[in-house]
Amino acid sequence: MRRDLNKTASSESGFTLLEVLLAIALLAIALPVLLGLRNFDLDLHARAGELTAATLLAQEKLLETELLGVYPVGEVSGDFRNAPLGTQSTIQATDRAVGYKWKRTVLPTPLDLIREVRVQVSWPRGAAEETVEVSTYVFAGLTF
Numbered sequence: 001m002r003r004d005l006n007k008t009a010s011s012e013s014g015f016t017l018l019e020v021l022l023a024i025a026l027l028a029i030a031l032p033v034l035l036g037l038r039n040f041d042l043d044l045h046a047r048a049g050e051l052t053a054a055t056l057l058a059q060e061k062l063l064e065t066e067l068l069g070v071y072p073v074g075e076v077s078g079d080f081r082n083a084p085l086g087t088q089s090t091i092q093a094t095d096r097a098v099g100y101k102w103k104r105t106v107l108p109t110p111l112d113l114i115r116e117v118r119v120q121v122s123w124p125r126g127a128a129e130e131t132v133e134v135s136t137y138v139f140a141g142l143t144f
Helices: 002-011 017-068
Strands: 074-079 101-108 114-125 128-139
Touching: 017 101, 017 114, 017 128
Parallel strands: none
Antiparallel strands: 074 101, 101 114, 114 128
16 A cells, blocks of 8 residues: 555656646747837837937027027028037037937917927937927017
């Protein structure tokens, strides 16, 4: 009788073929999902960096417009090759934001002395183009 107990205990140790196949099937399902999430996370991180850069560039153009103090109604556009306003002239002009473009629109408002200034920064992302827009209202002053 004692022999049968030892024999049964030793035959039950280990995994069955069914258990091994189920474990492999779970891994086959889980690994691609986890790798896909990792790729999605990397893409979100890159997009967040691009949005941050675009927002800072748009704020820079908005501040540049406010510092100039001239607000003719209309639209102006360009890229970011020039050094920002207020930097030292010894800095060489380089394309500091590759692929980013800006468009500034100054619009009249119902109040004659107030203008709306919109700055839109766009950049290519894959087949599409992403855009960030910031705006403010400025006092246009008296025209003599």
